[in-house]
Amino acid sequence: MAGNSFGKIFTLNTFGESHGQAIGGIVDGCPAGVRISEEYIQEQLDRRKPGQSKLTSQRKESDRVQILSGIFEGMSTGAPIGFTIQNEDAKSKDYSHLKDRFRPSHADFSYQSKYGHRDYRGGGRSSARETACRVVGGAIASQFISQYGLEVQAFVSQVGKIEMPVDYKELDLKQTDSNIVRCPDSEFASRFIAEIEAARKAGDSLGGVITCVIQRVPVGLGEPVFDKLHADFGKAMLSINAVKGFEIGSGFQGSRMMGSEHNDAFEIRDGETRTSSNNSGGIQGGISNGEDILMRIAFKPVATIMQEQKSVNDSGEEIILEGKGRHDPCVLPRAVPIVEAMANLVLADHILRQRTAQL
Numbered sequence: 001m002a003g004n005s006f007g008k009i010f011t012l013n014t015f016g017e018s019h020g021q022a023i024g025g026i027v028d029g030c031p032a033g034v035r036i037s038e039e040y041i042q043e044q045l046d047r048r049k050p051g052q053s054k055l056t057s058q059r060k061e062s063d064r065v066q067i068l069s070g071i072f073e074g075m076s077t078g079a080p081i082g083f084t085i086q087n088e089d090a091k092s093k094d095y096s097h098l099k100d101r102f103r104p105s106h107a108d109f110s111y112q113s114k115y116g117h118r119d120y121r122g123g124g125r126s127s128a129r130e131t132a133c134r135v136v137g138g139a140i141a142s143q144f145i146s147q148y149g150l151e152v153q154a155f156v157s158q159v160g161k162i163e164m165p166v167d168y169k170e171l172d173l174k175q176t177d178s179n180i181v182r183c184p185d186s187e188f189a190s191r192f193i194a195e196i197e198a199a200r201k202a203g204d205s206l207g208g209v210i211t212c213v214i215q216r217v218p219v220g221l222g223e224p225v226f227d228k229l230h231a232d233f234g235k236a237m238l239s240i241n242a243v244k245g246f247e248i249g250s251g252f253q254g255s256r257m258m259g260s261e262h263n264d265a266f267e268i269r270d271g272e273t274r275t276s277s278n279n280s281g282g283i284q285g286g287i288s289n290g291e292d293i294l295m296r297i298a299f300k301p302v303a304t305i306m307q308e309q310k311s312v313n314d315s316g317e318e319i320i321l322e323g324k325g326r327h328d329p330c331v332l333p334r335a336v337p338i339v340e341a342m343a344n345l346v347l348a349d350h351i352l353r354q355r356t357a358q359l
Helices: 038-048 092-098 108-115 128-148 173-178 186-201 229-238 251-256 332-357
Strands: 011-016 022-028 065-067 081-086 151-159 208-215 243-248 266-269 272-275 293-299 308-312 318-322
Touching (some): 038 065, 038 128, 038 332, 081 128, 128 332, 151 186, 151 332, 229 243, 229 293, 229 332, 243 251, 293 332
Antiparallel strands (some): 011 022, 022 081, 065 081, 151 208, 208 293, 266 272, 308 318
16 A cells, blocks of 8 residues: 655654554654654644544543654654554444445545455544544654744634634634634634534534644745645645645635735835735745745545435445444544644655755
8 A cells, every 4th residue: 555655855654554453653854853752742642632522532542652763862863753552442343334335425435446455443544543643743843843933723713614704813823722622712612512512413423624824934945846835735634534625825715816906915024025915825836935824624524424324335235324433523623733733744844855955
């Protein structure tokens, strides 16, 4: 199976299945001498783990990371950083009825068609459990890029049809983790929570949008032509389970504007070349221009619902399938640290690429 590696210089390779013994990965390319806090890595994993609130899957996983190599006395050595996370609460019997059946909007049918064999227990490699490894890699990347002053912050900005129209500059993003839905606006957080609880009680699920803001970005990150910075962000975000849409800056709204409205005029501010607006989302020509990078990532509703659905089995017979097991009614609260992790990985990789460009 190809496609288990991300990045070109600062890389993350992951392995493991949802119901295997463990998941894990290797971070390679992290420079030596970076102060790495394992406590910080664990804090980020705790933000993603299941069972943390009434809005998430009740699978009980401690998600304790074990660092195997590459960090000594709290500092990166330059060697590959290997890690594992044990699977502690996998209930494989909950999935025995899916051995020969394909769940609607899951990867069951496509995996079976591509490989001729699949791990039906929780989706195997296609399970969102794999994203815990991304969080570890992203937490390491975050500690590397922090020396450059960059700050990545994501938050839930839409649940179902309820959208928070507030500009991120008017929000206190430090309040994002003050509630279980990870929205920095308390009024909308309450509305989001109520909407998710209603869907859960109805045996249904919801999607929504996570907004990601990156501040204090240096000018010059990005490698045209095929590795434009926003293209790599797009791949990073679209590789996350359940993501169906990605936009940066003005996004799709920009297609409705005239050039005279959309262009970001240059000006001198505090002795630096800046733009008076930021429809470009902090990236022009695939290269960061020093303004905030603003992205929106759309997540579909969770595919597993506690209702009867039409499907087929591997004998080609039509069947009725009912959802079982432990599942999130909405992935958004747990996906916030995953979005941040992928953004951190992209930035770490491009910072190292920029180093080589200026040698």
